[in-house]
Amino acid sequence: MNIKFSILVLPLLVVSSYCSTIFSLSSEGSLSAPQDLISSRNGKFTAGFYSVGDNAYIFAIWFTKSLADGTNTIVWMANRNQPINGQKSHLSLFKSGNLVLIDANQINVWESGTQSSTSSVELRLLDNGNLVLVTYEGQRLWQSFDSPTDTLLPEQPLTKTSKLVSRRSLTNFSSGFYQLHFNEDNVLHLVFDGIEMTSVFWPSPWLIVWDAGRSTYNDSKTAVLDRFGNFTSSDRFGFQSADYGVELQRRFSLDVDGNLRLYSLDKLSNIWKVSWQLFPAACRIHGVCGLNSLCSYDPVSGRKCSCVPGYRMKNPKDWSYGCEPEFSISCNDTSSLDFIPLRHVEFYGYDIAYFRNKTLQECKDLCLKHCDCKGFEYKYVEGNGTYGCYPKTLLFNGYVQASWPDFVYLKVPKAQRARQEQYEGNLQCDDKKVMLDRAYRRKEHGGWMKPFIWLVVVAGVFEILCVLTYFIKTRKSSNETTQGYLHLSTRFKKFTYAELKKATSNFSEEIGRGGGGIVYKGKLSDDRVAAIKSLYGASYQGEAEFLAEVSTIGNVNHMNLIEIWGYCAEGKHRLLVYEYMECGSLSDNLNANNLDWEKRFEIALGTAKGLAYLHEECLEWVLHCDVKPQNILLDSNYKPKVADFGLSKIFNRGGLDHSNFSTIRGTRGYMAPEWVFKMPITSKVDVYSYGIVLLEMITGKSPEVCADGDSGDDDSMGLGLLVTWIREKMRENSERKSWIQQIVDPALNGKFDLEKMEILLELALQCSEEDRDARPTMCEVVDKMLHPENFELKLDMLM
Ligand SMILES: *[C@@H]1O[C@H](CO)[C@@H](O)[C@H](O)[C@H]1NC(C)=O
Ligand SMILES: *[C@@H]1O[C@H](CO)[C@@H](O)[C@H](O)[C@H]1NC(C)=O
Ligand SMILES: *[C@@H]1O[C@H](CO)[C@@H](O)[C@H](O)[C@H]1NC(C)=O
Ligand SMILES: *[C@@H]1O[C@H](CO)[C@@H](O)[C@H](O)[C@H]1NC(C)=O
Ligand SMILES: *[C@@H]1O[C@H](CO)[C@@H](O)[C@H](O)[C@H]1NC(C)=O
Ligand SMILES: *[C@@H]1O[C@H](CO)[C@@H](O)[C@H](O)[C@H]1NC(C)=O
Numbered sequence: 001m002n003i004k005f006s007i008l009v010l011p012l013l014v015v016s017s018y019c020s021t022i023f024s025l026s027s028e029g030s031l032s033a034p035q036d037l038i039s040s041r042n043g044k045f046t047a048g049f050y051s052v053g054d055n056a057y058i059f060a061i062w063f064t065k066s067l068a069d070g071t072n073t074i075v076w077m078a079n080r081n082q083p084i085n086g087q088k089s090h091l092s093l094f095k096s097g098n099l100v101l102i103d104a105n106q107i108n109v110w111e112s113g114t115q116s117s118t119s120s121v122e123l124r125l126l127d128n129g130n131l132v133l134v135t136y137e138g139q140r141l142w143q144s145f146d147s148p149t150d151t152l153l154p155e156q157p158l159t160k161t162s163k164l165v166s167r168r169s170l171t172n173f174s175s176g177f178y179q180l181h182f183n184e185d186n187v188l189h190l191v192f193d194g195i196e197m198t199s200v201f202w203p204s205p206w207l208i209v210w211d212a213g214r215s216t217y218n219d220s221k222t223a224v225l226d227r228f229g230n231f232t233s234s235d236r237f238g239f240q241s242a243d244y245g246v247e248l249q250r251r252f253s254l255d256v257d258g259n260l261r262l263y264s265l266d267k268l269s270n271i272w273k274v275s276w277q278l279f280p281a282a283c284r285i286h287g288v289c290g291l292n293s294l295c296s297y298d299p300v301s302g303r304k305c306s307c308v309p310g311y312r313m314k315n316p317k318d319w320s321y322g323c324e325p326e327f328s329i330s331c332n333d334t335s336s337l338d339f340i341p342l343r344h345v346e347f348y349g350y351d352i353a354y355f356r357n358k359t360l361q362e363c364k365d366l367c368l369k370h371c372d373c374k375g376f377e378y379k380y381v382e383g384n385g386t387y388g389c390y391p392k393t394l395l396f397n398g399y400v401q402a403s404w405p406d407f408v409y410l411k412v413p414k415a416q417r418a419r420q421e422q423y424e425g426n427l428q429c430d431d432k433k434v435m436l437d438r439a440y441r442r443k444e445h446g447g448w449m450k451p452f453i454w455l456v457v458v459a460g461v462f463e464i465l466c467v468l469t470y471f472i473k474t475r476k477s478s479n480e481t482t483q484g485y486l487h488l489s490t491r492f493k494k495f496t497y498a499e500l501k502k503a504t505s506n507f508s509e510e511i512g513r514g515g516g517g518i519v520y521k522g523k524l525s526d527d528r529v530a531a532i533k534s535l536y537g538a539s540y541q542g543e544a545e546f547l548a549e550v551s552t553i554g555n556v557n558h559m560n561l562i563e564i565w566g567y568c569a570e571g572k573h574r575l576l577v578y579e580y581m582e583c584g585s586l587s588d589n590l591n592a593n594n595l596d597w598e599k600r601f602e603i604a605l606g607t608a609k610g611l612a613y614l615h616e617e618c619l620e621w622v623l624h625c626d627v628k629p630q631n632i633l634l635d636s637n638y639k640p641k642v643a644d645f646g647l648s649k650i651f652n653r654g655g656l657d658h659s660n661f662s663t664i665r666g667t668r669g670y671m672a673p674e675w676v677f678k679m680p681i682t683s684k685v686d687v688y689s690y691g692i693v694l695l696e697m698i699t700g701k702s703p704e705v706c707a708d709g710d711s712g713d714d715d716s717m718g719l720g721l722l723v724t725w726i727r728e729k730m731r732e733n734s735e736r737k738s739w740i741q742q743i744v745d746p747a748l749n750g751k752f753d754l755e756k757m758e759i760l761l762e763l764a765l766q767c768s769e770e771d772r773d774a775r776p777t778m779c780e781v782v783d784k785m786l787h788p789e790n791f792e793l794k795l796d797m798l799m
Pocket of ligand 2: 230231232240
């Protein structure tokens, strides 16, 4: 028997019962609900009965190891829409070769529909999570990989016959509204198939397939994620995960919210981290809030639904049903009707027609004339100086976006209008921040444990036996298991001041300063090494306010962003506990000349990814405001993680003007001109700072040093001196290669990839443009670095 396996499944044995785990099921065998399990040889996967409600089970495959929050991640389900009874139900492998899930009342809930001429068939769970039915000769009769539910595992292809279907909700595992599959045109697409309507929302419906970078040509219709994090599809869609190149436990899932995400399991913290996602802007996913409602971005929950004025939720428990009017409209008497303007709002689709060059009154009349018209969008047509009118029969896929300048006018009775002058979009997020303690609690599986409490007691005895038996033999693996449990209790915890004082030996080892606090190295009681930041002057901030902000930071999980483990808010003390990064900051490493060209490029890319994620890839919710080499930390593999984010005010993009920032933030040399010229602050300030960091990595020259010359001059604050120097070099030398050689950090000894260097230089110069509109967004930067072939190199034009 595989020893390692036994140790890994221990936690499961506790909640099922002992010694019912097998590696394969042979002909005429059966598994009884709820306790019998099949395990893969490597112990990574388990197939068995998973509780989804009171005495309700599905036959499923999940990752054996529980997450930090004690839940298990399901990767496949046989009977998601028809759960079975917890007693007397079983999965039977008949002599005929058919695998059947039989409910307590003897009804066949699910079957593989297979037949075998030879009598010996076996059900096995392979190491990659594939449950297979094989004959004695090794022929595969059936495999779970052919019928995915909402998740693909590495090397599990999506084919012309399979599709992913999201769950109904976080707590309801049955089929939901979102589907991913290949259509007749051989193109992978995402469909919202809701209660009242269906719409395709990816690739973008307004794009011709080819313009979306997809191909209809290849009819093999396969898409697959490889072991290293490269996803490729026969329609030319593809991406690499943020942590591409290493073999990790990954899963590709169509989530409840209709977004496609790739997750990697972080071994240390034992949580899934998003390493790629399709929609950075959650509100662009169709159907999120149902009919007659508006979706707005919420930094804590991702998004928030609300009814348009005059409407109420149809089903108070479920946004999928949308909203219904609180009034009735009589089309006979148009004089009793009026319109409420909704600002910053757009609804996608369902236009009666498009009318060019209309005045507002003309457009109102058009909508009044059409009984079906629920409202209209009135949009400025750029270039023509006219307005377009889009009357709508349905108000669907509505979202609020501060940058959206146009209005939607909602048709309502006059009485309603009198109650509501104008709707300003719901852009306030301060009033609904969640307290920290709740941020990580997942309620959905609470019920799972309950019926088993008594079992735990019984099984506990067995576990002690098992531990005694195996602990001696396999010290290492058992460590792994206990670690998982430790994290369960320690994840995102509130620390006491005394604890942190002890961890840092009375704050003795200072490892950094700035960004509003001093950072100390410390060792937590569970032996994790942490970076503990003591914030200056944060005590003016109430504990609730502090927690609200920390919870937002804590919700941001990305490979290239530093992970926060906890906080302390006690009296006047405000501390944050972060993961410790072995290799220190980018700044230290540049100074110590530790970084070769490859490392520098990877750091540039990773940092860009982290910032792009922070900006919610173009939604701009969390600004960093102090991007500099001191805030880019490197782990033991020199993978960068951006630190110190989220400390500048978390804000919504409509509400921010310069006055929201009481003091200028940022660091001399890296600060965008907007700060100096008191212009509105947008995510482009981070782009600017990133550009300067790139230039520093390329040239090895610090902009702070450059800025020293005119330290008395407050107006310039050393803006762009590094940029000026480079542009001068470009002008002096007509030959590209020669000036590049001149500006590149001599420490590289001329060892670099010229082509990539040109890309970095071009990006760096674009990012550090004085005019913020000329700077790209962080996601454009990432895109360019990953797919330079899609862009024309314009270095010469920048001179
Ligand atoms: C899950 O959703 C389905 C479909 O809406 C519904 O029929 C079922 O009752 C729900 N199950 C639970 C446990 O809420
Ligand atoms: C990803 O896979 C595709 C198809 O196998 C391949 O063409 C591409 O080069 C791979 N990308 C990377 C970064 O390995
Ligand atoms: C179609 O796509 C598959 C899978 O990506 C690939 O193996 C095959 O070579 C492609 N065929 C053509 C004609 O491009
Ligand atoms: C509207 O007018 C039609 C005929 O003019 C009449 O039959 C109908 O009852 C009226 N509807 C309402 C709601 O007043
Ligand atoms: C828009 O309409 C007005 C009045 O109908 C007309 O004078 C004007 O030329 C039109 N503009 C365009 C760009 O068609
Ligand atoms: C301007 O309006 C004319 C007709 O009114 C139309 O043909 C043209 O496409 C419009 N131009 C733009 C940029 O929308």
